Amino acid sequence: MVMTILKKVRRTLLGVVAPPPPAVETQDDVFARSVRLGDQANAQRKWEAAAEHYRTALSIRPASPAIQVQFGHAQKEMGLLPQAEAAYRQAIAADRNNADGYLHLGHVLKLQGRRSDAIAAYKTATRLGIDSNPGRDARRELEALGETPPTALRIDIPPLLLEPEHARLVHAIHAKTWTVALEGVRGIANRDESPGLRLLEAQLLHVLGEMDEAEASYNASVGPSINRDAFAALKAFYRDCGREEEASGVVLRELAYRLDAGEPFDNLAPLLSELAALGRLDDAFSLAPRVFPSAARSADAAGRTAADVKRDRGAGIFPPAMAAAVAARLGEASAAFDVSGEAAQATLMRQEAEALAARP
Template identity: 30%
Template sequence: MATIQDVLTAALAHHQAGRLNEAAAGYRAVLDAVPNHADAAHLLGVAHLQAGQPAEAERWIRAAIQSNRRAPDYHDNLGSALKAQGRLDEAVTAHRQAIRLRPDFAQALYNLGNALDALGRREEAVTAYRQAAARRPGYAKARFNLGNALTALGRRDEADQAFRAAIADDPSFVEAHANRGSLLLSLGKAVESNAASARALALRPDHPTALTNRAAAFLAAGDAAAADGAARRAARACPDLADARLRLGEALHRANRLAEAGDAYSIALALAPDLAEALANLAVVRQTQGLLDDAERGDRRALILRPDLAEVRSNLAYLQLFQPGVTLAGVLAAHRAWDDAHGAPLRAGWPKPTGKRKTPANGAEPPLTVGILSGDFRRHPAGQFAIRAVEALPAHGIRLFLYANQTEADDLTARFRAVAERWTPVAALSDAELAERIRADRPDVLIDLAGHNARGRPGVFARKPAPIQVAWSGYMATTGMAAMDGLIADRHHVPDGAEVHYRERVLRMPDAFIAYDPPDGAPDVTPPPCLSGAPVTFGYFNILTKLNPEVLRAWAAILAQLPDSRLLMKTKALSCPITAALWRDRLTKAGIDVNRVTMIGASTNLEHMGWCASVDVALDPFPFSGSTTTLETLWMGVPVVTLPGETFSSRHSLAFLEVAGVEGCVATDEAAYVDLAVGWATDPTRLAALRNSLRARMAAGPLCDGDRLAGSLAEALKKLAS
């Protein structure tokens, strides 16, 4: 007659062979004979977990724990059952209990890391994975997941070390090779990425991630044929062909191959018409190409499929700023629509107001703690607009907590970090997690440098993590959000009477609302090219999204009055030959001879400024004016002819020209715009005089005075918070 131990041993044999039903039957037989048999209850729970029945697994594992609370394995597997049910906080507690019972329990540490990572608590997950790997030599899975968590945190060099360690533990770990390939691609190491992906493909020739990585690496190396071949193999290998095309489109988009990216997204949609992400991405391509109507249609279709896509609704609101005839009332309505859909549902969770800041007994004014959230603490327009004032804020009684929604770093990043009392990378955190993090830091004021732009986090501000929230510099309109208390502006951007069209309280700075930080090493100012006998050259340096038939009509009139003149168009999207051809066709239809037009694509920033110096007069688009491009062009001594409207985004060049003291550039209508451009182009003496004086005036004036702006900004923020 078989003993209980014999039955348990037979059940274990079935379990180890993968025969879960037979194993479960054996464990039940043991429990029928000995109801409190802890090991049988635990193993029955494990069998249910492996069979995809986590709730039943939890029931039996808890029964085992009732019989024996000191078994670490029981608590660890309970954590796995809870995680499988989405009960992550409980899973963390169970895994921690297993570790308390056995501090060197590597598997429990690994499982703890997985639960913490799923909660978005990645710093804690990193610690758990490191401890798991330290306690079990050769634990490749722990090192692999460590690499994934570090990648999500933006700690890419450490992530590469973790992936390499995982591969050293297990050279056949195909996912480690593939993920390392993705990481190296994000670091701009195309050759190394290609090699890592090749190793993954040697192990699994149909691995879609490795194939897609190779396509992107070939693109970065300029090998279009090899990229196309790899992308096609990825599409064949991936069961979800639409997803493979979606990822290929993203790779092509990063390489400025806009038309090909659009084709990839279109194929994805042909394969999966309800793929909202492909619609949204295609809309961004069309927007970048300057096809506004196509972009808007794509965004609206994506929102029909996925009304929860807040980024798409942000983009839809942003698109309104470019439309001819745009009004302040229309801009406010478009942005309030975002808040109605995505902000309003979060208002019930706003913390209750805590009252005014307390003044110490000695009467001294306490420092104001100001948090700034941005993905652009770097060489980006928002960073260049803010850095000088931010560097000066501490001298005006401001403590700075900077929340960096980015993984890149450059010289400007170092300057922001140097002035921050607290620097927190947040790119890996969800909106809810980031809002909780900010709320725990308790800043008096939280500033947004992105709004509805790329890398913006309106979903964080909609949760109201700070008592006072203010928009500044990175977005050129109202945010439309009830959660935003203030908007930093100036009298040029928001003249008296326009406040009614802003959801926020308008805080006007005395000069411009930004302080420009020109790049080190900018080319020296040179005489106007036309002085050397060359034809007069007009320049356009803004994105194609800002162009429309009204702008092209004005350009055609200008060029018609000066038959020998030329036009230089320089913007990143023109790196795509098909996009450039599209715009040559549009110019021709507008009556502009394309033989008089030179098109230039992407370049370095300093090369870009050299191109600015190569024109005599710059032409500003309307109704969305230039901002950084205007400042760069003025820094090179070149006048910018502008036609402002009523919206914030139409008045950048007006503001900068006024503050810099440049006269004769601001038009009141399209005819005046044409006359001003022709007037400048036919007056080389005035052009030369402006070049000789403008840079020095800008450098010495309020347009570049960060301390002056910081003083006004600090005063406005303190008043708002009092």
């Protein structure tokens, strides 16, 4: 026993105690180090070194969208455009919500002269990147290419989602993780009975580019009720798809619903004007007799007239080239009402015509 202790003391004094074994570098350590070195090389514009470090990181975690995008940047800067495109597509495949990936995919497609593919990528980035820098950048790229960007979608959160049990779903919407949000909406029991949830589902599908399903959900959200937000969203959807005829049909549908519900003139007149502005004059004039009697009142009655509405709105909803034609037709209708003895309707029609004719 004593000899053993003495041997240990002797080894210590002679400095021959075995050093502790070196720490084993884990895969996580290699990944973190590779990303750090890649970022440093990227900042120094050392593209080959950056690409090599990012390649090492991706060999460990290939489904890393942010690193795939950075890898794509390095490849693009080296002029390796097909390789950069492949990296951006890998980023998108790993995360469908990746507006930044679609934005940079658009850039590299544009550099390769693939204009239509670039436009498609920019439009997707615009939809996914609501109120974000990638979305705004993509919108500017589309405008520079002479393309109309998609309508800036507004995601409507129904009041019932403000309950604590839906906090994860609401967080996903704010974080723009649209696939998670869509999964959450579809997990709510009886969602088909809630127009608000159907509208939210439609908007999420629209953002994700699932257009056939989005159209069905938008129409379901309109349903037999009068939901101004749903009608506006459905019109925006059809316009995004280049389906102007269907968009104007939604205006007609909403106007018919509101007429059947007996809504006041102030709710009906903007829709009638919108129909005319869309070039559907025949439809507008066929419905005009139903709209104007709903606001017919005696000369001393309180309330706003059609002319008041037009002056308040500046008649700006009418394209200038159309305003004179519409005013003329309103004048003819007013004269016809005068002949038939319907003075209130004739007065309203005449005031409409005068307001339109006087527009700046």
